[in-house]
Amino acid sequence: MALLTPVIVALWCLGIAIWWKVHVPFNLPSNLPKIPIYVSLLGLWSDMGQDEIYDRWLRKPLEQHGAVRFWFAGRWSILVTRPQYLTDLFRNENLYAKAGNQKKIPWSVMAVLLGDNIISSHGDNWKLYTSIMKPGMTKRNFDCRPLVNKSRKLVELLLQAQSRTAAGKGVMINPFILRYAISVMGQSFLDIDFQCLEDPDNPILDIQTTIKRSIFKPFYMNFPVADKFPALFPSRKRAFTLVRRFESLLCELIQHRPRTSSEKKPGGSNDQVVHMLEQALKEGKITEKQYRDNLKITFIVAHENTQLLLNSMFYQIGINQEVQDKLRDEANATNVANPTAATVNKLPYLTSVIYELLRLYPPISQLTNRVAGSDALLGDTVPVPADTYVGWNAYGVHTSSANWGPRAKDFIPERWGSSVEEMQLKFRRDTIRGTFIPFNAHMRKCLGQAFVLLQMKVAVFELVRSMRWKVDPEYKLKLPGAGVLAPVGCKIIFEEIQVRGQVSELETAVEDASVYDGGDL
Numbered sequence: 001m002a003l004l005t006p007v008i009v010a011l012w013c014l015g016i017a018i019w020w021k022v023h024v025p026f027n028l029p030s031n032l033p034k035i036p037i038y039v040s041l042l043g044l045w046s047d048m049g050q051d052e053i054y055d056r057w058l059r060k061p062l063e064q065h066g067a068v069r070f071w072f073a074g075r076w077s078i079l080v081t082r083p084q085y086l087t088d089l090f091r092n093e094n095l096y097a098k099a100g101n102q103k104k105i106p107w108s109v110m111a112v113l114l115g116d117n118i119i120s121s122h123g124d125n126w127k128l129y130t131s132i133m134k135p136g137m138t139k140r141n142f143d144c145r146p147l148v149n150k151s152r153k154l155v156e157l158l159l160q161a162q163s164r165t166a167a168g169k170g171v172m173i174n175p176f177i178l179r180y181a182i183s184v185m186g187q188s189f190l191d192i193d194f195q196c197l198e199d200p201d202n203p204i205l206d207i208q209t210t211i212k213r214s215i216f217k218p219f220y221m222n223f224p225v226a227d228k229f230p231a232l233f234p235s236r237k238r239a240f241t242l243v244r245r246f247e248s249l250l251c252e253l254i255q256h257r258p259r260t261s262s263e264k265k266p267g268g269s270n271d272q273v274v275h276m277l278e279q280a281l282k283e284g285k286i287t288e289k290q291y292r293d294n295l296k297i298t299f300i301v302a303h304e305n306t307q308l309l310l311n312s313m314f315y316q317i318g319i320n321q322e323v324q325d326k327l328r329d330e331a332n333a334t335n336v337a338n339p340t341a342a343t344v345n346k347l348p349y350l351t352s353v354i355y356e357l358l359r360l361y362p363p364i365s366q367l368t369n370r371v372a373g374s375d376a377l378l379g380d381t382v383p384v385p386a387d388t389y390v391g392w393n394a395y396g397v398h399t400s401s402a403n404w405g406p407r408a409k410d411f412i413p414e415r416w417g418s419s420v421e422e423m424q425l426k427f428r429r430d431t432i433r434g435t436f437i438p439f440n441a442h443m444r445k446c447l448g449q450a451f452v453l454l455q456m457k458v459a460v461f462e463l464v465r466s467m468r469w470k471v472d473p474e475y476k477l478k479l480p481g482a483g484v485l486a487p488v489g490c491k492i493i494f495e496e497i498q499v500r501g502q503v504s505e506l507e508t509a510v511e512d513a514s515v516y517d518g519g520d521l
Contacts, residue, residue: 024069024076027385032078033061034069042481043218049479049488050365054396062396067382070391072368073104074224077389078382079368081396083403083434085379089370089390090434090442096390097122098444099371104389108227109215109236113243115293118447119301120369129294130447132280136189136273137447144340146187147455151462153197154180159467162494170472170491177310178303179205184455185303190274190295192257204253207246215239216483250299251292273298305363305452306459308486312361313460315487316411317353318471323413327353328464328497344457348420352413354456355427358438359404360411362394365485394437395485403435468495 024034039057042048048056058079061068066082080086089096100120101110114120118129154176161171179196182205186194196205220226220236230237254274270279274295281291317324330349344350368391376384384390401408404415416423430436431445439446446452472491480488 025385025388028069028076028078028388029383031065032067032069032382033065035061035071035079037071040071040222040482041218046481047478048481049477050395050481050485051479053481054393058393058396062393063400063402067378070368072222072391073101073389074222075389077368077391078378078384079366079391079393080378080382081393081400082379083397085382086392086397086434086437086441087432088379089392090437090440090444092376093122093443095373095376096370096384097373098126098369099389100369103371104369105224105227108224109220109239109243110224112240113211113215113246114297114300116290117293117297119297125290128285129290132276132285133273133294133298134447136271136276138450139271141271142188142341142451142454144454144458146184146193147458148338148462150180150183150187150197151459152466153183154459155463155466157197158492158494159496168473168493170475170493173314173490173492174307174311175200175209177307177314178209180459181303181307181310182208182299184306185299188451188455189272189298189302190254190257191272192254192274194253204246204249207242207249211242211246214242218482221482247292247296250295254295302448302451304484305446305448306455308363308484309357309361309452309456310459311486311490312357313353313456314469314492315471315477315490316357316360317464318469318492320411321470323353323411324464324468327460328468331461331465339458339461341454341458344454344461346420347457347461348418348423349413350457350460351420351423352416354453354460355416355423356411356413357456359398359436360409361485362398362438363484363486364438365395366393366483367391392437397435397437466497466499468497469493 035057039053042053058068062079062081066085067078067080069076070079071077072079080089098120099122100117101108101114102116102120105111116125118126118133121129157176157179158171158173161176165171179200179202182194182196186192186196194202194204196202199205214235217235220233226233227236227240230240270276277286277291277294280286281288286294317327326349330347334343334347336343368389370390372384372386372388372390374386376386378384378390397403399408416426427436431439431441434441439449439452469492472493475489475491478488479485
């Protein structure tokens, strides 16, 4: 018995320590429903998608109370979906400050990967990064030629893959979409063509694919304390090595990229984000680490939203041939060989489809990156103790019948209106109201949203007039269990359409760039 005593004491202490770590803090509002901690861990043993998890455990308490107590990233936080709470959260940046992984879990793999950047920073650092990078993210004259040419290359590769696939079987689309998204991002923001579409063995593509597959594990996302002990968790040791390799490779490629003749001249074309970061580093406005962190976040975010949304687009339009036909008819009716921003921005049905995709498939469906700087009353209703993290679930907001009517979960592009102007007005109004938040809202809304919309419009325009497609009949919709939102493992069957009047990439490349005005997106 005496021998067992130390063991019993050790187990008792361990139990107390675990309880202390996972118990709900006593200062969180007890009147808010508590979502069981196992709901956050379902990805460890269940293949349930976010839609199933939300409908089963989150929808009822969130729609009834507007907020719940929820476990994420090793702590209890408050998760909200009520528009009243969201608008208060987004408008009060100084009270509910952005606090990314570099603040929340600074020892973690995610903190090393993303660092302190324009998206997750707050205060003076955020103002500094914004003053440097915003002109390159929100400019009105994005060159559409890379979007058009890479979209055509994507079509070519998908049709080639289909020709090598057994009759009646679909092509796994995500690997091709990832290659496309990285290629366009590089040419539009980092002044480099990574050649991911042309070279499937590209090292930056390979390492990015490995990161997406190996880092975002449910256990480590919910218990990031494990990242403090890489010696005990070999997979995390490998993850740290991987993200450092990614940083080194990206910076090396950017540093040694071919310089355009206009970039070499004084006053030349230096309007991409990378040019602005390089100039800020040269002038001593930012440190080497700040430069690298913002280079990484630009790489990741500027391709990921489009990658996810294109996956959703192929699935949703693949199961709805009527929508696909309407898009094709609208594109063909333009009689335009090489679309510009002016071409796609005036197409109402295309606009409504993109908006509806963002509503039903918000790429970043749930995020918890705001922290209360002092005791607060969210929406004049919910007590939020100081240092409490607050997050939101965009999928829940967008599929609430209170916000979007009894058919909130149905794909209905027509709900946005009949004219582009009417749709844009509804987009802005619902964003301000907190009922449509795919790009966040208010002063911290996504600076790249106009580019994402333009890229999606150009891509869909080229895809629908070059191919018909349908979802492989053996594929059943599966969404990820947490984090990003897009169909997993989707397979599509493609059929080529002859495009009328399309000119070559070479001819497109020599057109006057002034026609590629981003316009009012």
